[in-house]
Amino acid sequence: MSTISKENYLKAIFIEEVERNSHVPVNILSAKLGISQAAVSDMSKKLANEDLLDYQKYKGLKTTQKGRNIALDIIRKHRLWEVFLTNTLGYNCDEVHDEAEMLEHSTSTKLINKIEEFLNFPILDPHGYPIPDKNGNFPNTREIINFSQVEVGKFYEVARVNDENKEVMNYLTKIGIVLGEKLFIENSLEFDKTLIVKIRGNSIAISSQISEIFSVSLVEGA
Amino acid sequence: MSTISKENYLKAIFIEEVERNSHVPVNILSAKLGISQAAVSDMSKKLANEDLLDYQKYKGLKTTQKGRNIALDIIRKHRLWEVFLTNTLGYNCDEVHDEAEMLEHSTSTKLINKIEEFLNFPILDPHGYPIPDKNGNFPNTREIINFSQVEVGKFYEVARVNDENKEVMNYLTKIGIVLGEKLFIENSLEFDKTLIVKIRGNSIAISSQISEIFSVSLVEGA
DNA sequence: AAATAAAATTAAGCAAACTTAAATTAATAA
DNA sequence: TTATTAATTTAAGTTTGCTTAATTTTATTT
Numbered sequence: 448m449s450t451i452s453k454e455n456y457l458k459a460i461f462i463e464e465v466e467r468n469s470h471v472p473v474n475i476l477s478a479k480l481g482i483s484q485a486a487v488s489d490m491s492k493k494l495a496n497e498d499l500l501d502y503q504k505y506k507g508l509k510t511t512q513k514g515r516n517i518a519l520d521i522i523r524k525h526r527l528w529e530v531f532l533t534n535t536l537g538y539n540c541d542e543v544h545d546e547a548e549m550l551e552h553s554t555s556t557k558l559i560n561k562i563e564e565f566l567n568f569p570i571l572d573p574h575g576y577p578i579p580d581k582n583g584n585f586p587n588t589r590e591i592i593n594f595s596q597v598e599v600g601k602f603y604e605v606a607r608v609n610d611e612n613k614e615v616m617n618y619l620t621k622i623g624i625v626l627g628e629k630l631f632i633e634n635s636l637e638f639d640k641t642l643i644v645k646i647r648g649n650s651i652a653i654s655s656q657i658s659e660i661f662s663v664s665l666v667e668g669a
Numbered sequence: 670m671s672t673i674s675k676e677n678y679l680k681a682i683f684i685e686e687v688e689r690n691s692h693v694p695v696n697i698l699s700a701k702l703g704i705s706q707a708a709v710s711d712m713s714k715k716l717a718n719e720d721l722l723d724y725q726k727y728k729g730l731k732t733t734q735k736g737r738n739i740a741l742d743i744i745r746k747h748r749l750w751e752v753f754l755t756n757t758l759g760y761n762c763d764e765v766h767d768e769a770e771m772l773e774h775s776t777s778t779k780l781i782n783k784i785e786e787f788l789n790f791p792i793l794d795p796h797g798y799p800i801p802d803k804n805g806n807f808p809n810t811r812e813i814i815n816f817s818q819v820e821v822g823k824f825y826e827v828a829r830v831n832d833e834n835k836e837v838m839n840y841l842t843k844i845g846i847v848l849g850e851k852l853f854i855e856n857s858l859e860f861d862k863t864l865i866v867k868i869r870g871n872s873i874a875i876s877s878q879i880s881e882i883f884s885v886s887l888v889e890g891a
Numbered sequence: 892a893a894a895t896a897a898a899a900t901t902a903a904g905c906a907a908a909c910t911t912a913a914a915t916t917a918a919t920a921a
Numbered sequence: 922t923t924a925t926t927a928a929t930t931t932a933a934g935t936t937t938g939c940t941t942a943a944t945t946t947t948a949t950t951t
Binding site: 672674 | 942946
């Protein structure tokens with residue numbers, strides 16, 4: 448049986464396994480969910496029993512096709528709610544995450560399909576993340592790289608901003624890291640990978656920790 | 670702490686206590702919620718401990734002011750979601766209940782206030798039940814008086830319309846006297862008790878004979 | 892008023908989803 | 922390679938919200 452807790456496990460594992468392109472260590476998931484490793488270990492066995500996880504002791508976690516379907520369904524609901532909250536109700540980008548986090552588990556397939564139609568089939572959520580369609584397929588998107596991967600001397604456009612930490616979100620907004628904003632990489636400090644970036648005519652320094660939080664796409668010939 | 674389960678208990682008890690105007694027997698609630706009497710007995714103690722229920726052994730259940738506030742909040746969320754599903758997404762009346770039953774527990778105060786605004790402050794849900802406002806005012810529980818008893822300078826809300834005479838009903842509908850409609854009493858003619866009423870931005874005269882036909886409730890602090 | 896039926900409560904137990912603490916396995920460093 | 926550290930799992934225990942069965946209280950009937 449699917450519960451809110453299990454849905455959250457599957458969603459978090461899926462997102463993490465895609466990001467690192469391999470099995471997710473228990474301690475990573477434990478930290479992400481704010482839950483003890485023992486609990487993660489326990490739950491993993493249950494999810495594997497239901498054929499939702501690919502799990503062998505000490506080998507980390509990965510969703511099965513069946514588990515992935517549930518994860519994608521929840522992600523789809525989450526992101527469509529985020530669009531609804533911003534576009535229809537006038538929420539700010541940084542206010543929608545927690546709200547969507549609750550709604551995603553209380554939303555039938557029928558309801559989310561109606562919401563999708565009402566919103567005119569959006570393709571990206573307010574942070575620039577793609578919305579899986581009814582069948583769990585992501586639409587085609589431009590190539591997007593994490594900001595920590597950028598090269599000096601090139602132009603980029605902010606493509607995605609992780610919204611999990613509200614404080615960080617607010618900071619990013621303040622320094623101009625918002626969806627669609629264009630920026631130029633002036634320099635990269637060898638010392639700690641701090642990036643010197645020109646944005647809105649100002650040069651600012653962005654730490655490597657902050658760089659992890661958002662992604663960009665290359666702006667050709669700018 | 671408030672949980673989905675507790676919210677459901679409080680909602681069911683409140684609705685039932687209003688309907689029968691007295692304490693709710695344990696077996697009635699048990700049947701309503703589809704839960705054993707033992708469980709209801711158990712939970713009642715917990716809710717009473719949190720000062721949400723007025724409960725003495727063998728005496729039945731009733732909400733306290735604090736419990737009533739939670740119940741009204743959930744009912745408000747439920748009914749506003751029902752309006753949203755029908756009016757905005759095109760659900761049929763008979764499809765909205767289960768959907769709203771889930772959403773009501775995953776909806777912040779901020780969100781439901783925005784939804785209310787988006788829907789233009791509806792007063793009744795699709796089944797004709799009144800929607801509690803932000804402050805937990807519940808038209809059903811307010812004192813209802815015949816329109817001939819109103820006082821000049823106050824706001825009222827149409828609470829009941831006698832539908833025995835179809836011709837009169839149509840007339841009332843045309844001038845805006847429909848369930849839930851808000852109005853302001855501008856004046857009362859000494860001569861024949863004709864009332865001058867502001868409704869939907871227009872001032873209209875309502876004869877004393879017509880005034881007998883419908884009832885209103887006072888809208889506090891409007 | 893006593894017998895019986897109905898309603899409510901208590902008791903004991905279970906499953907889910909956690910916790911902390913202890914034990915085990917894997918990874919890393921001297 | 923062995924010692925140490927880190928990661929993971931197992932074990933034992935908790936809370937919530939239920940269950941069924943047994944007991945107690947209240948209500949009803951004769």
